[in-house]
Amino acid sequence: MQRAMNFGVAALCALAGSEAVMASADPWADTVVDFAGGVAPFGDASASLGEPTRFTAPSSGFGGPTTPFQSSFGADELFSIGEGGFVTVRFDEPVTDDPANPFGIDLLVFGNSFYFDQAFPDGIAGVLSSEGGVIEVSADGADWHVVQGVGADGLFPTLGYSDVTQAFPTDAGSVLTDFTRPVDPGFDPSGKSLSEIIAGYNGSGGGAGIDLATVGLASISYVRVSNPTGSGVTPEIDGFADVVPSPGAGVLLMMAACARARRRGRACGA
Ligand SMILES: [Ca+2]
Numbered sequence: 001m002q003r004a005m006n007f008g009v010a011a012l013c014a015l016a017g018s019e020a021v022m023a024s025a026d027p028w029a030d031t032v033v034d035f036a037g038g039v040a041p042f043g044d045a046s047a048s049l050g051e052p053t054r055f056t057a058p059s060s061g062f063g064g065p066t067t068p069f070q071s072s073f074g075a076d077e078l079f080s081i082g083e084g085g086f087v088t089v090r091f092d093e094p095v096t097d098d099p100a101n102p103f104g105i106d107l108l109v110f111g112n113s114f115y116f117d118q119a120f121p122d123g124i125a126g127v128l129s130s131e132g133g134v135i136e137v138s139a140d141g142a143d144w145h146v147v148q149g150v151g152a153d154g155l156f157p158t159l160g161y162s163d164v165t166q167a168f169p170t171d172a173g174s175v176l177t178d179f180t181r182p183v184d185p186g187f188d189p190s191g192k193s194l195s196e197i198i199a200g201y202n203g204s205g206g207g208a209g210i211d212l213a214t215v216g217l218a219s220i221s222y223v224r225v226s227n228p229t230g231s232g233v234t235p236e237i238d239g240f241a242d243v244v245p246s247p248g249a250g251v252l253l254m255m256a257a258c259a260r261a262r263r264r265g266r267a268c269g270a
């Protein structure tokens, strides 16, 4: 019996570890299902897969960390959607409406929105350059639900590092932001300095936040962003991220089980 219990706790702890690894290993969209209307030189729809851009255009000679003033511009980083165009992506693991997700936000869409610097080059957020894009989600790729009130290429602009001190930096920071963590939707960067914005992001890397509860779906595997004819803009998509409870509530419970086991002098996985 004792052996069985020890094994059980060890298995839980191992599971906690592997869950954390799985959750962080691939929170990004995995496959382009379909697309149309890409705008050169940003016409490669696969640029919307994988991790959003932390350091833009490193080979251009003008690149640097993404900040809310310095958005991504590398041709291999963005898919630009012309009028009447769209991109549909699929996640290998479903994105779920998880009440443990910060602010109830389950899915993040990253574009290349940015704030004009009203105190150039010191970084005070002026007008937001935002191009929208209609977001739809689907569990099966057939039954689609429009997400109301959230533009794909809009709030919040991408931030690659939490320790950059310039609005237009050239050197990478050392503290990575979390692209699976949403910004508090109540935060308004307007008129704020870079350091105030970084504080408001609170470790997040930005992105447009979507609560699946607003469309009445428990989970989705497909996301489509489209640009209506006549919009007058060409939204860019950098990436899609599944929000990870940070740290995961389930993992916390299992860590607590490990701590209890250790207090009782039992072996635990770690
Ligand atoms: Ca939710």
Ligand SMILES: [Ca+2]
Pocket (backbone or CB within 6 Å): 111, 112, 113, 130, 131, 153, 234, 235, 236
């Ligand atoms: Ca844009």
Ligand SMILES: [Ca+2]
Pocket (backbone or CB within 6 Å): 047, 048, 049, 050, 051, 052, 053, 076, 077, 078, 237, 238, 239
């Ligand atoms: Ca990208």
